[in-house]
Amino acid sequence: MSVLVFAENSDGIFKKSTLEAISYAKEVAKITGGNCTAISIGNVNQEQLSLLAKNGAEKIISFNHDSVNNFNAEVFSKIISETAKSENSKTIVFSNTYSGKSVAPRTAASLKAAIVSGVISYPDLSNGFTVKRTVFSGKAFANVNMSSEIKVISITPNSFVINETNDALNIIPASNQVDANDFKTKSIEVSKASGKIALTEAELVISGGRGLKGPENWHLVEDLANALGAATACSKPVSDMHWRPHSEHVGQTGITIKPNLYIAIGISGAIQHLAGVSSSKVIVAINKDPEAPFFKAADYGIVGDAFDVLPAIINAAKNRA
Amino acid sequence: MKILVCISNVPDTTTKVSFTENNSKFNTQGVQFIINPYDELALTKALEITEKVGGTVTAINVGLAETEPSIRKALAIGANDAVRINAEPADAYFVAEQIANYAGSLGFDLILTGRESIDYNGGMVSGILASLLNLPSVNVITSIEVDGNTAIMERDIDGGKEKLSCNFPFVASAQKELTEPRIPNMRGIMAARTKPLQVIEAQSSAIGSSTQSFELPAPKGACKMIDASNAGDLIRILNEEAKVI
Numbered sequence: 311m312s313v314l315v316f317a318e319n320s321d322g323i324f325k326k327s328t329l330e331a332i333s334y335a336k337e338v339a340k341i342t343g344g345n346c347t348a349i350s351i352g353n354v355n356q357e358q359l360s361l362l363a364k365n366g367a368e369k370i371i372s373f374n375h376d377s378v379n380n381f382n383a384e385v386f387s388k389i390i391s392e393t394a395k396s397e398n399s400k401t402i403v404f405s406n407t408y409s410g411k412s413v414a415p416r417t418a419a420s421l422k423a424a425i426v427s428g429v430i431s432y433p434d435l436s437n438g439f440t441v442k443r444t445v446f447s448g449k450a451f452a453n454v455n456m457s458s459e460i461k462v463i464s465i466t467p468n469s470f471v472i473n474e475t476n477d478a479l480n481i482i483p484a485s486n487q488v489d490a491n492d493f494k495t496k497s498i499e500v501s502k503a504s505g506k507i508a509l510t511e512a513e514l515v516i517s518g519g520r521g522l523k524g525p526e527n528w529h530l531v532e533d534l535a536n537a538l539g540a541a542t543a544c545s546k547p548v549s550d551m552h553w554r555p556h557s558e559h560v561g562q563t564g565i566t567i568k569p570n571l572y573i574a575i576g577i578s579g580a581i582q583h584l585a586g587v588s589s590s591k592v593i594v595a596i597n598k599d600p601e602a603p604f605f606k607a608a609d610y611g612i613v614g615d616a617f618d619v620l621p622a623i624i625n626a627a628k629n630r631a
Numbered sequence: 632m633k634i635l636v637c638i639s640n641v642p643d644t645t646t647k648v649s650f651t652e653n654n655s656k657f658n659t660q661g662v663q664f665i666i667n668p669y670d671e672l673a674l675t676k677a678l679e680i681t682e683k684v685g686g687t688v689t690a691i692n693v694g695l696a697e698t699e700p701s702i703r704k705a706l707a708i709g710a711n712d713a714v715r716i717n718a719e720p721a722d723a724y725f726v727a728e729q730i731a732n733y734a735g736s737l738g739f740d741l742i743l744t745g746r747e748s749i750d751y752n753g754g755m756v757s758g759i760l761a762s763l764l765n766l767p768s769v770n771v772i773t774s775i776e777v778d779g780n781t782a783i784m785e786r787d788i789d790g791g792k793e794k795l796s797c798n799f800p801f802v803a804s805a806q807k808e809l810t811e812p813r814i815p816n817m818r819g820i821m822a823a824r825t826k827p828l829q830v831i832e833a834q835s836s837a838i839g840s841s842t843q844s845f846e847l848p849a850p851k852g853a854c855k856m857i858d859a860s861n862a863g864d865l866i867r868i869l870n871e872e873a874k875v876i
Binding site: 320325380381383384387407408409411412413414415416418419420422423424425426427428440442444445446447448449450451452453454455456457458461494495496497498499500501502503506508513514538556557559562563564566570571581582585588589591592593594595605606607608609610611612613614615618619620622623625626627630 | 642644645646647648650668669722723724727749750751752753754755756757758759761762763767768769770771773783787788789790791792793794795796797798801807808837838839840841842843844845846847848851852854855856857858859862863864865866867868869870873875876
């Protein structure tokens with residue numbers, strides 16, 4: 311019996327969210343019994359694979375092939391579900407990234423497994439098999455009981471610690487057969503913003519709202535983000551007015567995030583926005599309106615105009631580094 | 632082109648979430664329900680496609696009779712007909728299975744869902760549904776163009792975008808940029824009253840997961856105010872006191 315975890319790579323590199331999933335799977339293996347096996351798909355070198363062992367993978371199955379360097383939901387779920395069968399895995403762990411969200415449900419359907427996504431707790435076996443997940447975009451949590459024999463869990467990034475276990479490196483080449491007919495969706499072009507921190511994985515996020523008055527003032531948000539090594543985000547009106555791309559919109563109808571620090575500048579704090587950010591560990595609200603609802607949801611607040619207070623904050627952040 | 636759009640009935644985004652029956656049920660008292668915003672984008676895109684290349688759009692919902700206003704709204708926006716599978720949507724697997732049972736032999740060219748529902752945020756129905764129907768799935772599409780038997784799409788991926796193609800039939804989920812939602816006009820609202828809405832009983836299914844209880848987040852402590860004239864001090868506080876930078 312094993313816990314199988316999908317070790318997703320990005321251009322051959324394992325990101326933080328993957329290592330969180332490995333450590334999570336290792337903990338699940340401790341709770342349920344069995345070992346922690348990772349499945350890696352695509353060209354990944356041994357140095358990267360050793361990171362999986364370092365963080366809890368007792369066995370690494372590597373499908374090291376050029377044909378699967380680009381993510382493909384059908385092919386990846388085929389490889390993962392075949393591996394789950396051959397490894398007799400009863401729990402399969404994914405990280406709830408875009409790729410994870412594509413491949414986890416297909417894997418669950420192939421294995422006739424129950425699936426819960428957005429999981430933020432280890433399983434509790436005191437009464438069956440129960441995990442906690444986020445619902446209503448962070449406005450609440452649900453404790454969900456999983457009753458099928460095989461279970462698929464997709465965990466929320468930034469929710470679990472990475473534990474160094476320094477397991478011995480044990481790499482086994484995968485034996486799955488994949489041929490051209492398996493690729494029903496065909497990638498034409500991939501464009502990735504280089505050096506940008508993915509919002510869902512960012513530990514620090516600086517976010518701007520209508521209070522910044524226009525896209526020409528966004529250098530203030532970016533300067534503070536750069537000084538702190540943070541990702542940038544925005545409120546719904548800002549993306550609706552095309553001041554910033556939709557991919558930066560956090561909130562109930564945008565992206566839900568849970569960084570260590572969320573600084574909201576010129577955002578009033580509508581209930582839909584708060585839903586997407588309320589799981590952040592520390593929230594700072596900067597708003598010129600002392601009655602802005604964000605101050606009720608924040609840990610720290612500054613009542614002031616963004617254009618007056620930001621230069622001093624940016625300065626202090628730069629001087630700290 | 633024969634398109635099926637999966638519609639979820641969800642609480643309006645302004646809803647203050649609370650629970651009843653010992654925190655085991657969502658409190659629907661005073662809550663306004665709407666078509667899930669992402670599903671509305673999927674529906675609008677389906678109409679844009681059929682207006683261009685011809686075809687029909689069917690809206691489907693797994694829900695009890697109380698979801699019918701949302702289904703009627705989908706018809707008012709422009710769906711040709713609708714189906715309601717009469718069951719409480721227990722979990723994503725159950726919903727996907729019911730839709731797969733319905734769609735299995737009907738030869739839809741394209742099945743669209745929203746990226747996720749804004750209540751349970753699972754985002755799992757499209758993938759499970761595609762897999763059960765043995766179809767490809769493309770998540771979080773931000774554009775789609777039909778070119779004969781092929782669709783050219785763009786989608787969000789971790790850290791960027793991907794342009795890709797897929798032959799029909801397949802399942803795709805709608806991401807925000809896909810289109811702008813359409814507001815039903817009076818003619819649409821009148822027409823929706825007489826459009827066919829078929830009600831089908833659910834088939835039995837092994838439900839793999841069930842929600843035992845809900846919790847609300849712990850209330851935040853008081854917000855600590857920093858004087859605007861001393862705003863730079865925020866960085867010191869975040870470093871020394873909050874220890875997050």
